[in-house]
């Protein structure tokens with residue numbers, strides 16, 4: 001049943017965070033994969049506490065300026081291709097194109113950014129890049145068709161590396177959901193679990209209309225790196241918890257040139273990769289999102305021995 005997976009988180013009590021192809025305009029998504037304000041608040045407080053413990057402060061801009069937060073981080077990446085024997089197979093070239101899209105997105109170099117002339121925010125080089133350490137292919141009909149329900153056995157069998165290694169799985173996620181991910185706060189204590197899953201049709205050259213340029217992986221990995229949706233918390237403080245992404249009441253659907261859904265300064269960040277626009281219309285992270293993900297990596301995913309996680 002399309003969509004059923006998103007209300008059946010299979011480990012922990014926290015929901016996964018999914019990117020979807022369709023969201024009704026009249027309401028914010030309220031399914032099981034949507035975070036509550038209390039959850040967001042708790043996650044931001046946990047992050048701030050760890051930032052303070054590690055660096056003695058919580059002002060990411062100041063910490064970054066003082067080079068306390070690493071300016072550049074390379075994330076080792078493994079890609080695990082699931083198939084049912086017929087569907088789901090991906091060429092090495094497709095996998096490499098996906099990695100190239102990730103590096104362009106996180107480097108502020110997507111083609112849309114170069115074309116745009118009316119952007120408020122320069123597409124930022126986040127300082128994070130990805131190094132493809134390997135790819136493998138596994139045929140398992142159940143895993144391929146119901147990756148959300150089989151996350152634990154899938155990740156137990158296939159995940160590589162430690163907490164700082166990104167494991168990206170491709171499978172038939174569904175038609176109203178493109179992928180799902182886990183936040184860094186949830187990965188602690190579960191080394192080897194907590195990867196990112198995207199639909200195989202969302203990779204560059206795939207068959208998902210409007211969502212086949214590899215931005216689903218960029219978006220879901222944004223969650224893995226600790227970013228919330230730009231529309232998280234709507235117009236209410238602290239929004240997504242990043243200070244240079246304007247508040248946004250509703251996800252962006254399709255490809256509007258602009259929209260404004262909250263009072264106050266700025267318009268909606270409709271081209272931000274942590275929104276829901278078509279792949280052809282999302283191309284930027286902000287400098288604040290870049291600082292956030294490097295800080296998140298530093299406090300949750302790198303430099304933390306697996307034995308002390310949790």
Ligand SMILES: [Zn+2]
Pocket residue numbers: 017018019219220223229
């Ligand atoms: Zn999302």
